[in-house]
Amino acid sequence: xxxxxxxxxTCDHRFIDPLRVVVRSLLESAMPDRPLTVFxxxxxxxxxxxxRERLDRVVSAYPFARTVFLNADDxxxxxxxxxxxxxxxxSPIIWAxxxxxxxxxxxIHGNVVYMDVDMLVT
Numbered sequence: 106x107x108x109x110x111x112x113x114x115t116c117d118h119r120f121i122d123p124l125r126v127v128v129r130s131l132l133e134s135a136m137p138d139r140p141l142t143v144f145x146x147x148x149x150x151x152x153x154x155x156x157r158e159r160l161d162r163v164v165s166a167y168p169f170a171r172t173v174f175l176n177a178d179d180x181x182x183x184x185x186x187x188x189x190x191x192x193x194x195x196s197p198i199i200w201a202x203x204x205x206x207x208x209x210x211x212x213i214h215g216n217v218v219y220m221d222v223d224m225l226v227t
Contacts, residue, residue: 109140111217113209115177115201117148121156123222125163131226132167141170144217146177146201146208175208177201 112131116124128143135141143164147156157174164172181197181204201208202219209217220226 109142109215110135111142111144111213111215113144113146113202113205113217113219114222115146115198116151116156116222117196117198118150118154118156119196120222121151121154121159125160127220127222127224127226128160129163130224131220132164132170134226135167135169137167137169139169141167143170143172144175144209145172146175146198146205148181148196148198149176149178151198152176173210175201177204177208180204180207 114124114127124145131143132141143160145151145160151157152174157172161172164170177198181200205217205219
């Protein structure tokens with residue numbers, strides 16, 4: 106088995122469909138002999154609207170892959186004043202990318218690739 110891969114996304118409920126597309130393109134392009142972990146930092150509304158289940162249905166079709174969901178509400182809430190002053194109506198979840206090191210579990214080692222939900226992997 107090859108070296109494990111780790112990919113990190115941020116998403117709220119409004120962008121679940123683009124996230125599903127990019128994750129499927131990632132899985133279709135991946136080498137199945139290398140484990141793949143898809144980390145998704147999200148807000149509470151993401152979980153409440155069934156987005157976890159929708160993404161899990163995509164990932165579960167690939168035995169070499171798994172999803173790990175990270176609720177970012179606490180960390181974003183601690184920095185609410187800073188983030189909202191710069192938002193212009195955007196979701197604060199976009200700030201979870203720069204906070205990657207605070208969101209990922211301490212047990213994560215090696216490289217983690219950050220991707221936006223508006224990408225395709227070929």
